[in-house]
Amino acid sequence: EDQVTQSPEALRLQEGESSSLNCSYTVSGLRGLFWYRQDPGKGPEFLFTLYSAGEEKEKERLKATLTKKESFLHITAPKPEDSATYLCAVLTSAPYNFNKFYFGSGTKLNVKP
Amino acid sequence: KAGVTQTPRYLIKTRGQQVTLSCSPISGHRSVSWYQQTPGQGLQFLFEYFSETQRNKGNFPGRFSGRQFSNSRSEMNVSTLELGDSALYLCASSLPPASGTGGNEKLFFGSGTQLSVL
Numbered sequence: 001e002d003q004v005t006q007s008p009e010a011l012r013l014q015e016g017e018s019s020s021l022n023c024s025y026t027v028s029g030l031r032g033l034f035w036y037r038q039d040p041g042k043g044p045e046f047l048f049t050l051y052s053a054g055e056e057k058e059k060e061r062l063k064a065t066l067t068k069k070e071s072f073l074h075i076t077a078p079k080p081e082d083s084a085t086y087l088c089a090v091l092t093s094a095p096y097n098f099n100k101f102y103f104g105s106g107t108k109l110n111v112k113p
Numbered sequence: 114k115a116g117v118t119q120t121p122r123y124l125i126k127t128r129g130q131q132v133t134l135s136c137s138p139i140s141g142h143r144s145v146s147w148y149q150q151t152p153g154q155g156l157q158f159l160f161e162y163f164s165e166t167q168r169n170k171g172n173f174p175g176r177f178s179g180r181q182f183s184n185s186r187s188e189m190n191v192s193t194l195e196l197g198d199s200a201l202y203l204c205a206s207s208l209p210p211a212s213g214t215g216g217n218e219k220l221f222f223g224s225g226t227q228l229s230v231l
Contacts, residue, residue, distance in 0.1 A: 031218075032218065034219060034220075036220075036222075041224065042224050042225075043117070043203050043205070043222030043223050043224050043225050044156075044203075044220075044222050045222070046219045046220065046221070049218075049219060087155075087156070089156075091218055098144070098161045098163065098168040098169040099144060099146045099158075099161045099169070099205075099207060099218060099220065100158045100161065100169050100171065101156075101158060101220070102158075103148075103155050103156035103157075104155065105154075105155040106155065
């Protein structure tokens with residue numbers, strides 16, 4: 001069964017304290033792994049797509065990496081505005097999959113000033 | 114460019130009633146997907162529509178249905194509401210994927226409709 005697990009469930013950091021969020025996946029075939037950010041009262045907002053092991057993407061203080069079993073979202077010197085829930089989602093390579101993403105339960109990040 | 118618009122923003126219904134939620138995708142996006150988000154289950158896929166055709170559906174009972182119109186706008190309907198249907202219902206639109214690359218499937222979400230069933 002296709003499954004996506006994120007850890008930790010919640011993470012509290014001091015401003016400037018770097019850390020990493022984990023997304024492990026068990027799928028029959030990976031077409032793409034996606035990271036989203038969700039703020040309270042809003043829908044998820046796209047951050048990155050990773051397609052193959054070894055791939056890395058960066059955006060400001062965020063860097064996403066991918067291996068054959070997991071992805072990491074590294075947050076360098078976070079600021080309070082980085083506080084949000086971070087979701088990872090997997091799109092499998094099954095035929096006729098059309099946007100059927102499997103989402104993890106998310107990591108709620110709280111960055112204190 | 115306007116984002117994905119979902120209406121209404123909040124709904125309160127009682128058990129046994131039915132509800133219709135609406136979604137207007139980003140202009141030019143022809144794929145519309147629906148997801149249910151709850152604290153316990155996270156985001157779960159309901160169904161996806163493209164050119165007025167349902168191409169995929171998740172593991173939800175038949176009480177959950179949807180449709181897409183010729184202008185790509187979509188509606189989802191839940192009949193005979195149950196307490197467990199209380200959730201945030203999210204609509205997302207996307208461009209069709211580029212051939213053979215898996216690209217362009219990134220989803221653009223609306224802010225959702227918060228449904229409370231009493």
